[in-house]
Amino acid sequence: MRAWPVVKSFLPFLIGAPLFWVFGEWLPGAWNLIFLTVFVNIVLAVSLNVVNGFTGQFSLGHAGFMAVGAYTAAKITQSMEGVQLSFLPAYASDHVVFALALAASMATAALAGLLVGLPSLRLRGDYLAIVTLGFGEIIRSIIENMKALGQATGLSGLPPRTTMTWAGLCALGTIVMARRLATSTQGRALFAIRDDEVAAEAMGVDTTGYKVRAFVISSAFAGLGGALVAHAIMLCTPKMFTFVRSIEVVIMIVLGGLGSITGSVVAAVVLTVGLESLREFQSFRMVAYAFLLIVLMLTRPQGLFGTHELWDLRIFKKRRAPAPAGAKEAP
């Protein structure tokens, strides 16, 4: 039965795809964009958590990688608009092109992540935060000056390719990636770096290598998120990818708990739906974010879940056998 592991690894997507499709069809039109945003925010939050939560590095440049991905995908879908792949029916052709665009956006964002990560991950803590912020702004500044990318007005009139199924599958893919990363050898190295970098290095963990790898993975998925956003609102401007966008994602993962995948998901859903439904109080939105952040840091700096997952909570734990004595809790 060698086929089973392969099927098993695709199982979430095979089950997820029809569910997301039904969800998209069932959802009233007004909520459509909100839930697309929820899924995109899940992609962004979970991917940022790989760097900020798992590895313990503090990146503030997520929006820059989103921009790279968004512009790559936008350029591809724009130039392939009206082109139909001859061996496919019209409907499928569009989706194949979009899939390729998403893959390309991940690739370019990963490349950008590598270029940014290699020099800056030698730095630590708050320095890294500032440098990634600086790189994010540099990326935006370069895009604003490029004629091919429409400068400050950006690219508009993109085809609306981000369906609920696509967004949902991408969110699911990000979660599966993060979970599998966390339970792998790679993940253990990342946690070691987070807990004590010097000790990890002394134990032979190639800290810089692992940090760069985590950063590249994270930026690839940020690019994916950016591409989804651009094709959901059919627009791609440098204004969408400012420093404030990075901060929003940081707030999500801090609220959910740095290092907790389910925490990020819950925070992304709660914050997006909550704040979108309070649209009349738009101007209070960022003030509320700021307050939330400060109060959270003062009262519960580890976030809602800390580094735990949803299923680590006590209500779910009751039915399980108690952990053997002396065993440390899995991060």
Add this chain to the structure above:
Amino acid sequence: MTEFLQHLANGLSVGSIYALIALGYTMVYGVLKLINFAHGDVYMVGAFAGFYLAQVAGIGVYGVEASGGAQLLHAILVTLGAMAICGLLGYTIERFAYRPLRHRARLTSLITAIGVSLLLEYGFQLKPWITSPIEFPPGPTFRVFPTLVERVPLEGAERAVGVSLSNLDVYGLLVAVILMVVLQWIVYRTKFGTAMRAVSFDWQTAGLMGIPVNRVISWTFVLGSALAAAAGIIQATSRPKIEPLFGLMPGLKAFVAAVLGGIGSVPGAMVGGLVLGLAEEYVAGYTDSSYRDAIAFSVLILVLLVRPSGLFGRVTQEKV
């Protein structure tokens, strides 16, 4: 040559603003090892404090037509008032946002600092709910800073070397230099300055030696915030458009200046600010000015890669 000198003048004027803000970053980093993200917004609040003080006192466009000497006196009073207000703000931020977190992980304080920064930026963008005697908060649109001192172009400089300067540039630079000299004196010649340097060297030992660590840290915030307020007023008198987000970029760039000079070092911040201002002016002046914002960050990345301790910083060794 003329162009060169003009860029020099502009660079010094921008650089002195960066230097004043950078001093606040570097002092706070020195004592707390915290990047006070909200510092750029304190600079913004400084400009708005001046704006409101002038409005309440009826100075500038709001009434009193004053002669040259009286104008200067008013300007000085407004500046001192704004410095006091920002000093209080700095104290409040430290007391209620940073002090409770001092013993926690450094990242916690950093996130809180980002929160305070957002709170000031977006709090000031809300619609005004106080309307008399002032409209507060100012809302997201531009406000025009009152003319505290009449702009008089210096024709001598124009005729002699072809550089267009005004009295405001000269006053700005003068005020900046005076403040820096005063700060230098405070840090290196007074008892408080000695205490501050002791705290920045090792705050636990300093506490054991009987130095009131909490008070020293509070006063450091007050000093840094007051300098930022002065920078805000200088900036706003020569370029009078102010809005709640205008502290964001200068704040980040001043941080770059502090890192360039060696964070934690007071003379470093001054030099770093001036160097960054000049670099920005020259690069933007001779090439494409739309890359202006990217220059500062490129400088930052270059410094951190080549010489992370900055121009004047101590090289710190990693200990296990």
